[in-house]
């Protein structure tokens with residue numbers, strides 16, 4: 096039987112056993128509603144405070160600047176819609192990039208329908224946003240700039256500190272979708288002048304369905320979920336206690352291990368890239384060094400990415416073509432198009448994302464299988480086109 100090798104950590108991660116262990120208590124032992132006053136509710140209230148502290152300290156925020164949500168998508172929606180609606184008398188212009196996650200892109204498209212104007216900034220061939228164009232795009236009616244911290248498909252890390260300085264100077268709010276970055280690369284919202292930041296627990300070994308939005312003190316933003324007074328009246332609904340506890344624990348572990356894990360993953364990533372680039376007709380997508388330690392995105396000449404992903408699945412290797420969120424759509428990846436790839440090359444690309452369970456043995460094994468599979472698919476292609484089938 097084949098080995099199962101999971102190389103799709105950018106799509107989601109497993110939940111670490113220590114995280115599950117902490118969460119367990121909050122399903123039956125401490126199940127009280129934190130809004131109630133009796134003992135078991137005080138325990139859940141305390142647990143939320145502790146988790147909020149852990150999450151705040153991981154990005155150098157204050158505890159009262161962290162608001163729990165249902166995940167990265169909700170945080171992105173809230174940040175953009177909430178700021179736009181609360182400040183619309185000041186202006187109606189939003190700036191973002193062409194390589195954002197659908198949670199940002201589609202929110203911006205929705206805001207366009209609501210009468211807002213959106214600028215989608217271009218990126219260079221490595222996926223880095225054009226800073227000069229950003230500065231030129233900022234006008235009197237610009238309310239918010241939303242630029243991701245690290246890209247989910249090609250792993251490129253954006254110059255957020257530089258962008259933060261520009262936004263601060265021009266007195267414009269900066270939101271960053273840091274879902275791929277939190278727990279993986281160092282973030283300091285104060286040093287980087289970030290006003291709003293989205294994160295999601297299931298991208299750093301916590302449970303799914305829980306995330307947070309960092310909102311800097313003083314930022315004017317509308318509530319997104321109206322109802323009770325949870326999350327200081329800004330996000331109603333009885334708290335997902337177990338999720339919150341799990342998210343806090345997971346981020347605490349990720350922060351503690353970050354340096355060591357980054358070194359380990361960068362080594363494995365570079366080894367994988369080196370091995371795959373030895374296959375003729377391959378090219379790396381994204382930046383060579385300024386990329387997430389976990390991300391590999393490669394194009395293979397004369398190979399269809401979707402077919403390669405399915406063939407690798409047969410071999411027990413889980414990777415994705417484009418990003419998981421847009422899989423199923425036959426369109427070439429919007430991100431790969433934005434860095435200047437042709438439709439054909441974009442469609443011949445796959446993403447491998449490494450993580451906590453990835454070993455050097457996995458890299459060697461997977462690289463060999465990928466090589467064999469690519470050769471096999473190309474041979475089949477050649478047979479088809481020469482009519483020898």
Ligand SMILES: *Cc1c(COP(=O)(O)O)cnc(C)c1O
Nearest residue numbers: 166167168196198247274275295
């Ligand atoms: C996964 C992801 C999201 C969505 O997060 P969910 O918690 O799944 O809603 C948003 N942005 C980026 C960059 C992501 O990778």
